Structures are given as C-alpha cells and as structure tokens.
Amino acid sequence: xxxxxxxxxxxxxxxxxxxxxxxxxxxxxxxxxxxxxxxxxxxxxxxxxxxxxxxxxxxxxxxxxxxxxxxxxxxxxxxxxxxxxxx
Amino acid sequence: xxxxxxxxxxxxxxxxxxxxxxxxxxxxxxxxxxxxxxxxxxxxxxxxxxxxxxxxxxxxxxxxxxxxxxxxxxxxxxxxxxxxxxxxxxxxxxxxxxxxxxxxxxxxxxxxxxxxxxxxxxxxxxxxxxxxxxxxxxxxxxxxxxxxxxxxxxxxxxxxxxxxxxxxxxxxxxxxxxxxxxxxxxxxxxxxxxxxxxxxxxxxxxxxxxxxxxxxxxxxxxxxxxxxxxxxxxxxxxxxxxxxxxxxxxxxxxxxxxxxxxxxxxxxxxxx
Numbered sequence: 001x002x003x004x005x006x007x008x009x010x011x012x013x014x015x016x017x018x019x020x021x022x023x024x025x026x027x028x029x030x031x032x033x034x035x036x037x038x039x040x041x042x043x044x045x046x047x048x049x050x051x052x053x054x055x056x057x058x059x060x061x062x063x064x065x066x067x068x069x070x071x072x073x074x075x076x077x078x079x080x081x082x083x084x085x086x087x
Numbered sequence: 088x089x090x091x092x093x094x095x096x097x098x099x100x101x102x103x104x105x106x107x108x109x110x111x112x113x114x115x116x117x118x119x120x121x122x123x124x125x126x127x128x129x130x131x132x133x134x135x136x137x138x139x140x141x142x143x144x145x146x147x148x149x150x151x152x153x154x155x156x157x158x159x160x161x162x163x164x165x166x167x168x169x170x171x172x173x174x175x176x177x178x179x180x181x182x183x184x185x186x187x188x189x190x191x192x193x194x195x196x197x198x199x200x201x202x203x204x205x206x207x208x209x210x211x212x213x214x215x216x217x218x219x220x221x222x223x224x225x226x227x228x229x230x231x232x233x234x235x236x237x238x239x240x241x242x243x244x245x246x247x248x249x250x251x252x253x254x255x256x257x258x259x260x261x262x263x264x265x266x267x268x269x270x271x272x273x274x275x276x277x278x279x280x281x282x283x284x285x286x287x288x289x290x291x292x293x294x295x296x297x298x299x300x301x302x303x304x305x306x307x308x309x310x311x312x313x314x315x316x317x318x319x320x321x322x323x324x325x326x327x328x329x330x331x332x333x334x335x336x337x338x339x340x341x342x343x344x345x346x347x348x349x350x351x352x353x354x355x356x357x358x359x
Contacts, residue, residue, distance in 0.1 A: 011276030016233050017283045024240050024287060031244055 097238030099209030112311035113329035138309025151188030262293035294328030
C-alpha cells in the first residue's frame with residue numbers, strides 16, 4: 001500500500017474475472033466427470049446384472065483426479081450366496 | 088412458427104421476471120401474439136410485475152391437471168391486445184407440475200401464440216428444469232457479479248444437457264442478457280465488463296440492460312418497463328433485445344438514461 005493507492009479506486013473487477021476463469025474451468029471438468037462416472041456405473045451394473053443378481057447400490061464408482069493421471073475405482077459387492085442368472 | 092423462449096439464470100434476484108415481462112411486452116409491441124408463463128410455483132410474481140395480480144382465477148397447475156381450460160387461465164393484458172399471461176399457482180405444491188402435463192400445455196400454447204416466454208424459477212431443481220425443458224431458445228439473465236456468472240455457467244451446462252432439444256442432439260440456442268450493468272463502474276474497474284462476462288460464459292450477447300430507477304418504478308406500478316417507460320434506457324435495451332430475438336441486426340449499444348445527461352453520454356459507450 002503506497003500513498004498513490006489512496007487516490008486510485010480499487011480495481012477489483014480483474015480479480016473477479018481471474019477467479020471466475022479458474023473456478024469455472026475446474027467446475028466444468030468436474031461436472032463432465034460426474035456424468036462420466038454415472039454413465040460408467042450404470043453400464044457396469046448392467047453388464048454384471050446380466051450374469052448375477054445384484055442390488056443396484058452395490059456398484060460404486062469413484063474417480064480420483066491427480067495431476068498426471070486420474071484413477072477410476074470400481075467396487076462391486078456381490079452378496080453371498082452368489083446367485084447366477086440362467087444363461 | 089412459434090418459439091418457446093425460457094428466461095433463466097440459476098441465481099435468484101438477477102432480473103428473470105422483470106426481463107420476462109419486458110421482453111414479452113416488447114415482442115407483443117412488435118405485433119406478435121405472446122404468452123408469458125410463470126413457472127415459479129409457490130412464489131409467483133410475474134402477475135404482480137405485469138399488474139394482473141387481481142385478475143388471476145386459474146393458473147398453470149389448474150391447466151396442467153385438467154381442472155381448467157387454457158383459455159380460462161390465460162389473462163389478457165389490459166394495455167396490449169396480443170399479450171397474455173399464464174400465472175403460476177401460489178398455493179399448490181410444485182410437484183403438481185407433471186412433465187407430461189407441461190408438455191401438453193406447451194403444445195397447446197404453440198397453436199395460438201408466436202412467442203411463449205417462460206419465466207423460470209431460481210435454482211437448478213425440478214421447476215427450473217421443467218421451465219427450460221421444451222424451449223427452442225434460452226435467455227440467460229446474468230448480473231456482472233461473480234456468483235451470478237458462476238450460476239449462469241451452471242445453467243448453460245444444463246441447457247446443453249437437459250432440454251428436449253439437447254436430448255435430440257440439436258444445438259440449444261442460448262443468449263446472454265446482462266442486467267443491472269453500470270458502465271461507469273465497469274470502466275473504473277469495479278465491475279466485470281461486458282467482454283469479461285462474454286469471454287467467461289462464451290454465449291452470444293442479446294443485450295445489456297443498464298442499472299436504472301425505471302425498472303423499479305415499472306414494477307412498483309405493475310407494468311413491464313418497456314410499456315411503463317418506453318423511452319427509458321432499460322426499456323430501449325429490452326426493445327433492441329426483442330428485435331434481436333426476432334432475427335434483426337441491431338447495433339449493440341448501452342443506452343443511458345436521459346436524466347444522466349453528460350455522464351451517460353460519456354459512459355454510454357458502444358460495446359462488443
């Protein structure tokens with residue numbers, strides 16, 4: 001803060017623009033990703049359901065986003081005894 | 088060919104209802120048959136802004152549920168012969184709006200109107216989704232302020248994913264309406280500029296509505312600003328925006344109120 005800042009109005013709009021640009025870049029990607037996770041979960045569930053009886057909440061799909069790679073974690077819980085569907 | 092237009096924003100209080108009334112009246116002034124439809128069930132206000140609050144008998148939910156005919160619920164504007172209002176219900180639960188029912192009412196409206204302007208509720212829930220569902224074109228109302236821009240970005244994403252048009256794989260036409268703009272503050276670096284918002288949201292600009300007393304005055308007396316104060320800066324901006332919706336090419340200026348005089352001339356600069 002110098003004496004000159006006192007005479008100049010605060011220019012906060014450029015800060016607003018930069019913050020928005022960074023935030024929205026991130027939010028657009030994660031909105032797209034959550035759609036992807038939902039689609040993957042549904043299709044994985046469909047494939048498994050063709051062969052085994054499985055409650056729909058037993059398939060969990062999570063995406064972990066890191067700088068170099070992202071990982072997809074798929075957890076499928078099969079209740080015992082495993083009930084195979086007739087082919 | 089009738090056009091269904093949704094006026095939406097995500098964030099509340101940015102001017103959806105004001106803009107619905109102003110654009111609806113402007114389109115009707117241009118000779119179109121226009122129906123403005125309030126989708127804000129439980130918090131209806133379009134009737135009040137249009138000055139028709141004492142003439143509401145039936146509402147959108149009555150029509151959706153088959154309790155009233157569309158013609159019984161439509162309220163004809165007292166100033167403009169070709170402008171009609173379909174109010175929302177104030178008392179009923181918003182779950183009473185069924186997707187099929189809304190689809191049927193929109194089809195019926197298309198038969199008798201050139202423009203159907205849907206005033207969306209705030210938020211990204213069911214009511215907002217139903218309001219945008221059948222739209223051919225969307226107007227995204229945004230204030231030059233961070234939370235409004237962020238919410239508009241979210242709504243743009245939903246327009247591209249959750250509308251019938253998007254689901255058919257067609258391009259959803261979207262326009263930005265920047266409201267409550269203060270050119271002088273933007274010039275001083277205290278408010279996001281038109282170009283900043285356009286760059287961030289990257290949808291075409293429909294109009295810039297300057298901050299003005301005329302907007303509040305118009306809602307005080309229950310009249311769309313385009314009728315109450317047609318010569319005012321916001322009214323001229325809305326009238327230009329309506330012409331652009333109809334496909335006219337109108338130069339983009341930020342109108343200034345005459346009362347502002349010299350300052351208005353200094354800062355009522357061209358944009359975009």
